[in-house]
Amino acid sequence: MLSLRTRIFLSMIVLIVVASFLLASISIIQFKTEAKEYHQERLERKENAVKEHINYVLSTTTYPLKTQNLDLIFKDKIHELAQIHKIEINIYSLDGKLLKSSKESFAVDKIAPPIPEYILKLVRSSIEKRFVDIKTIDGVKNRSSYSLIKDEKFKPLGILNLPYLEDDGYYDNELNTFLIRLSQVYSFMLIVAFALAYFLSTYITKSLKTISDRLEETNLDQKNEKIVLEANSKEVNFLIKAYNGMVDKLETSAIKLAQSEREEAWREMAKQVAHEIKNPLTPMRLTVQSFQRKFDPNDPDVKQKMNDYSETLIQQIDTMTSVASAFSNFASMPAQQNETLNVVEVVELALDIFNEDYISFEKEEEEIISKMDRTQLIRVITNLVKNATQAIPESQFQKSIIVTVKRRNNNVEIAVKDNGIGIQKQDIGRIFEPKFTTKTSGMGLGLGIIKNIIENYKGTITFESTYGKGTTFRVSLPITNS
DSSP states (O other), X not given: OOOHHHHHHXXXXXXXXXXXXXXXXXXXXXHHHHHHHHHHHHHHHHHHHXXXXXXXXXXXXXXXXXXXXXXXXXXTHHHHHHHHHTSOOEEEOTTSOEEEESSOGGGSOXXXXXXXXXXXXXXXXXSXXXXXXXXXXXXXXXXXXXXXXXXXXXXXXXXXXEEEEOOOHHHHHHHHHHHHHHHHHHHHHHHHHHHHHHHHHHHHHHXXXXXXXXXXXXXXXXXXXXXXXXXXXXXXXXXXXXXXXXXXXXXXXXXXXXXXXXXXXXXHHHHHHHHHHHHHHHHHHHHHHHHHHHOOTTOTTHHHHHHHHHHHHHHHHHHHHHHHHHHHHHHSOOOOOEEXXXXXXXXXXXXXXXXXXXXXXXXXXXXXXXXXXXXXHHHHHHHHHHHHHHHSOTTXXXXXXXXXXXXXXXXXXXXXXXXXXXXXXXXXXXXXXXXXXXXXXXXXXXXXXXXXHHHHTTOEEEEEEETTTEEEEEEEEEOOOO
């Protein structure tokens, strides 16, 4: 599909070419019309002049004005008339037989052809008693006028014939000269039009290109810039105004949507926290009630029972404490304290807190220097490794967790691979939901927290999992040195 600028450019060029073609066509028609009118008028002028001269000869002759005397009357005069008016003259009888001709004697046929009968009828029936026969011979148009010769009493004596050969050489030369000049002018105009059409189409589409680029960049989850541009086109200005208005409405909608999503998230979080707190409260209540009913100070095992009672309460209190800590960590993410550090060293350091001997560390380089928050990076690693250890059943004979660090272009990639139970297909799309967990305990906030940390650094976290074989989480963070 052609671009708008190309279509505007081609349209202007086609318009100029069509205009030049129409002008040339009209000019040719005009020249031909003028030539036709010129020959018609010229033949009429010559015919009138010859007839006036013939009438003068007839008025001064001593021969009786009869048809059979026309040969004698114009015996010497016809050549004089032809020389004066520079035209061939033929005089016929009323029945169409040639009586006298200005042609040389050797050029006149011994038996000259008579005037065709249809021409005689047309001459007699016309109001002006005149007819012009037009024929094209060898591409050349020949005119031949036939009119009655009358005496002073308007009695017909014969028929005057004036053959006229149209010479369009002058008009042809003028037409050719005009067309050459026209082609030169339009060639120059076409060159100018090419340049004008290119710059005009570029100017017109420049504003549209800006609007198109901004529309492609427009997104609900980001702050969209308005178009600061004043175009000469009223329609383009309306389009820019409409786009800027849309940006304002989009920003308002995004704020409302974000607020609504936050409120909904907090409502769901509050429900989850309440549910997680109620879980330990129920066994605590039952334990206290049982202690009230069965407590006997004189029981010899009273000390052991007190210890069992205390341990039960402490376990449930610890559960409530972990719930509160997880919620606190998710609700209030500390500000980033970025520092220049060796990512390889920090990841290896984060693994030192784990005692499992099946956790291994692999690295392609000794140093990958970047600038980020050490505490948040350690949190990401420990959370992923902790999830990996919990994904491997206690009863599994061979356990393996491999943590690797490598450089990928301008990113550092950290992978945590385990051979645990993996993730079921129906749970894959919910892994990063704040309240979702596949474990029997916990609130499911860990992956939500580290995803938030990673995205704050413009990074990504992905995973691959095969149920029954294991899972690999990959974290990609940009390497930032400044």
